[in-house]
Amino acid sequence: MTDFRQDKAIYLQMYEGACDDILSGRYGPGDRIPSVRELSERLEVNTNTVVRAYDQLVRRGIVHTRRGMGYFVSEQARELILADRRREFMDERLPELFRQMRLLGISMETVEEQWKGRSGK
Amino acid sequence: MTDFRQDKAIYLQMYEGACDDILSGRYGPGDRIPSVRELSERLEVNTNTVVRAYDQLVRRGIVHTRRGMGYFVSEQARELILADRRREFMDERLPELFRQMRLLGISMETVEEQWKGRSGK
């Protein structure tokens, strides 16, 4: 097992990791992503777990499978992921963030400072 | 059950709700919080679930129990909760937020706009 948080299902973390890789450009449209067996060995997780993660990608149209050849990134992958994440970010992440900021008395200035401080990273 | 999300354990939601109540001042140091049975009836959850939620509070020193009398808010309750949440916010929430912003191409300005838009609420 390779650095998975325990508060979330591994297959979901793998699903999100794959999306991250696509957004970051590591995998482009048409690229083949690692086989189930390869990934399962590299990350030391059960093959069923990888299958389940890939299933999430397939059912959302982010990747598609070609029998006997593997899994390939779809043309619309980026758009699909971005649309989903943007909606989640604006509708769920931000409101929750603001709620926490108010409860904890953390100002927008503090957040901006952190942002600038980290941007150089 | 009374308005619990289903993506997170009830007892954890109750734990966080209790912390919110302490932060908001609804319960101050030395105050008695509702008995297990009372809360269990009010929220329509099993008593064991309440016990589990309260156990989280006890284990963190946020409340303590007096045999046969109930659960009472500790003196350092606010500090303990705030320290824990602030640490979590700065070390986990913010970095994750920034990571998402970069991946999604969302600027700090967009976040600020949302913040101002909501601040009047």
Place this chain on the structure above:
Amino acid sequence: MTDFRQDKAIYLQMYEGACDDILSGRYGPGDRIPSVRELSERLEVNTNTVVRAYDQLVRRGIVHTRRGMGYFVSEQARELILADRRREFMDERLPELFRQMRLLGISMETVEEQWKGRSGK
């Protein structure tokens, strides 16, 4: 409440405390021990708890009650307590102590050092 451990019933701790006081000579045969009400106020515990503690003393013959006058230490109090404690010490405390010493790799010499170190206290 005044410094009671939470892993043991208060009335039992009070019972043992009273025995300690008798062994140490604070209360001698025929002495009157504090009234239920007085002790309950001083230690900030429920009167029922004091009653229960005193009941333990009475049923073992360590104290006896004179109606309307209070609780008084029996003549054989010391002997009763000593016999009980000695048996407990030799049959239960020591074997358990030795078991822990073996498990933790603590030598008799270490114990003796502590004993000498503390004896001056």
Place this chain on the structure above:
Amino acid sequence: MTDFRQDKAIYLQMYEGACDDILSGRYGPGDRIPSVRELSERLEVNTNTVVRAYDQLVRRGIVHTRRGMGYFVSEQARELILADRRREFMDERLPELFRQMRLLGISMETVEEQWKGRSGK
């Protein structure tokens, strides 16, 4: 149920039993300890009781869980247990022992005799 004392919660006795097993080397770092269901059947206690005992181990970092795979002994398990027990022994057990010895008029020599008498066992 299999030989549990009744003056202490079963789950606590199981917790301490597990620690004993680790100290004695029966379970080493990385080893998988019995599954909840297995232990529950073997000891004839409810699964929830086992869960509770194991939760004590987890909360102290003595074991950790892998989703769907079981509970595994941590690398630092021995150190954690030893540190905890040694602290408890020196700070709580010994002082209490000495206090009893003084109250009961039991000398260090008597304790040593018992120790030697038992050492041959």
Place this chain on the structure above:
DNA sequence: GTGGTCTAGACCACT
């Protein structure tokens, strides 16, 4: 198979 959570209901000791 595994752990994680929840319910229903019970009994006990303590206040």
Place this chain on the structure above:
DNA sequence: GTGGTCTAGACCACA
């Protein structure tokens, strides 16, 4: 009344 513990049995997600 209160908290603490235990049982029996269930359902779920994960591997």
